[in-house]
Amino acid sequence: MLYSDKVMEHFTNPHNVGELPDADGIGEVGNAKCGDIMKMYLKIDGGKITDIKFKTFGCGAAIATSSIATDMIKGQTIEDALKLTNKAVVEALDGLPPAKIHCSVLAEQAVKAALADYYRRQGIDPTPIVGDIGECEACHV
Amino acid sequence: MSRFVYADNAATTKITPNVLDAMMPWLTEGYGNASSIYSKGREALRALNEARETVAAALGAQAGEIYFTSGGSEADNWAIKGVAHTLAKKGKRHLITSVFEHHAVLHTMDSLRKEGFEITLLPVTDKGLVRVEDVAAAIREDTALVSIMYANNEIGTIQPIPEIGKLCREKGVLFHTDAVQAVGNVPIDVKEQNIDLLSLSGHKLHAPKGVGALYIRRGIVLPNLIDGGAQEKSKRAGTENVAGIVGLAEAIRTACTDIEGRAARVKKLRDRLIDGLLPIPRCCLNGDREHRLPGNVNISFEGVEGEALLLWLDQNGICASSGSACTSGSLDPSHVLISLGLPHEVAHGSLRLTLGDFNTVEDVDYILSVVPGVIERLRAMSPLWERIIANEK
Numbered sequence A: 001m002l003y004s005d006k007v008m009e010h011f012t013n014p015h016n017v018g019e020l021p022d023a024d025g026i027g028e029v030g031n032a033k034c035g036d037i038m039k040m041y042l043k044i045d046g047g048k049i050t051d052i053k054f055k056t057f058g059c060g061a062a063i064a065t066s067s068i069a070t071d072m073i074k075g076q077t078i079e080d081a082l083k084l085t086n087k088a089v090v091e092a093l094d095g096l097p098p099a100k101i102h103c104s105v106l107a108e109q110a111v112k113a114a115l116a117d118y119y120r121r122q123g124i125d126p127t128p129i130v131g132d133i134g135e136c137e138a139c140h141v
Numbered sequence B: 001m002s003r004f005v006y007a008d009n010a011a012t013t014k015i016t017p018n019v020l021d022a023m024m025p026w027l028t029e030g031y032g033n034a035s036s037i038y039s040k041g042r043e044a045l046r047a048l049n050e051a052r053e054t055v056a057a058a059l060g061a062q063a064g065e066i067y068f069t070s071g072g073s074e075a076d077n078w079a080i081k082g083v084a085h086t087l088a089k090k091g092k093r094h095l096i097t098s099v100f101e102h103h104a105v106l107h108t109m110d111s112l113r114k115e116g117f118e119i120t121l122l123p124v125t126d127k128g129l130v131r132v133e134d135v136a137a138a139i140r141e142d143t144a145l146v147s148i149m150y151a152n153n154e155i156g157t158i159q160p161i162p163e164i165g166k167l168c169r170e171k172g173v174l175f176h177t178d179a180v181q182a183v184g185n186v187p188i189d190v191k192e193q194n195i196d197l198l199s200l201s202g203h204k205l206h207a208p209k210g211v212g213a214l215y216i217r218r219g220i221v222l223p224n225l226i227d228g229g230a231q232e233k234s235k236r237a238g239t240e241n242v243a244g245i246v247g248l249a250e251a252i253r254t255a256c257t258d259i260e261g262r263a264a265r266v267k268k269l270r271d272r273l274i275d276g277l278l279p280i281p282r283c284c285l286n287g288d289r290e291h292r293l294p295g296n297v298n299i300s301f302e303g304v305e306g307e308a309l310l311l312w313l314d315q316n317g318i319c320a321s322s323g324s325a326c327t328s329g330s331l332d333p334s335h336v337l338i339s340l341g342l343p344h345e346v347a348h349g350s351l352r353l354t355l356g357d358f359n360t361v362e363d364v365d366y367i368l369s370v371v372p373g374v375i376e377r378l379r380a381m382s383p384l385w386e387r388i389i390a391n392e393k
Helices: A007-013 A062-071 A078-082 A086-090 A098-121 B015-025 B039-059 B073-088 B103-114 B130-137 B162-169 B240-256 B258-277 B305-314 B333-340 B363-378 B383-391
Strands: A025-029 A036-045 A048-057 B065-069 B095-099 B118-122 B142-147 B174-178 B195-200 B212-216 B283-285 B295-303 B350-354
Touching: A007 A062, A007 A086, A007 B305, A025 A098, A036 A062, A036 A098, A036 B065, A036 B383, A048 B212, A062 A086, A062 A098, A078 A098, B015 B240, B039 B212, B039 B240, B073 B103, B073 B174, B073 B195, B073 B212, B095 B103, B103 B118, B103 B283, B118 B130, B130 B162, B130 B195, B130 B240, B142 B162, B162 B174, B162 B258, B240 B258, B258 B295, B258 B363, B295 B333, B305 B350, B305 B363
Parallel strands: B095 B118, B095 B142, B142 B174, B174 B195
Antiparallel strands: A025 A036, A036 A048, B065 B212, B195 B212, B283 B295, B295 B350
């Protein structure tokens, strides 16, 4: 598996690892059977993501995509965070091996799942805003 | 106190100085073609003959029963497809193997299945052992071949090969064993153990990559693998890899001269490593501890994913491998670990450390000083571990 320096950098020194006990939104995607689970915690203030943490069970790429995705949306508005694509995550990491693209999909979905949870907590149906998150296409469970 | 520790000897091994020394003349001035009539050619032929004798002697075979190949996978393919196609003409179109064979065997069986052969895949016990009675029950009138690996490459379990050999001989069924992991680590005598065909590979025992052999018991006639010149009794054409073959012979000679002494030394290291790792909470040794290759350690750590573990070990100078899906290039974890009945999530967290002749007590102690910290670090950021701990309470 050939990882870029950027992936290794985020894997060995991941940013924003941990939990937020008073999170406004928590999203978890993936499953243990497939070998990766991502959980993201958001603190939202005035429509902005003021803090973000993650916990990930998974391979090097899963940890690196979680780390960079949290970096990319920290301080952003919800609207901008919803625009985060897996493609942008891959680009920010200077590429991922083909077998690892699904990790970037998981990172995008984890962000969306956390935002969906935020809306649900506000009593707002998240589907029209966040869209259908669905399962990772790579998983056949 | 950082160091480099190579603990992936089941993947491949380092060429030893004596093997390299044996090869050097054939990579330099001894470049003659073994088929040539002049002395430079005859010298190469002599070296090949000697190498064949050496490999045969290490297995209890005759030199005429050893065919050099490019490695273990080629030998497996030749043995299995060769027997299948030969005996199909006599109406025997059924083959028996186990679920946890190397892919060189499993995918060869798949390819035969597509051709219309019937394949029985025997299960293994939760300790990673094939049951002789299962083999007996699976043998039919039209069974052409039983192929069971000598020792498993991932969990190191040693199979009851002499018993299976005896059974197959009594039933009149040919018996092949992929002994790639076993040669040099386990005493093998193809005659005593009733083995009809045996595959081996050089680079697993300190010879170079790209060379191996197939033992074919006298009397068994397989179709040609490569048509062409008269090399390997016209069965496998192509100018011989003299240096590689000489290296293979030297490596086998060294390994088989003192199997017991080497095994005893490596076993001690293995046991020190297993006993040092097992106190880590929620981990388990995969595969039988008794019937196990001297250098194999395979442990699953719950709540941790294997590839991340390997990358961290690499950061600390330790080379190891895993049965995690992420290292297999597919989405499924190792078929070997799944065959033991391990849940997928536990199989994803497996670590294989395979020790060899070059490893020391210091290596083992260094591994033991690194692994617990890495596991702890990965578990601290694992939502799966969080769940496991929550369920415990």
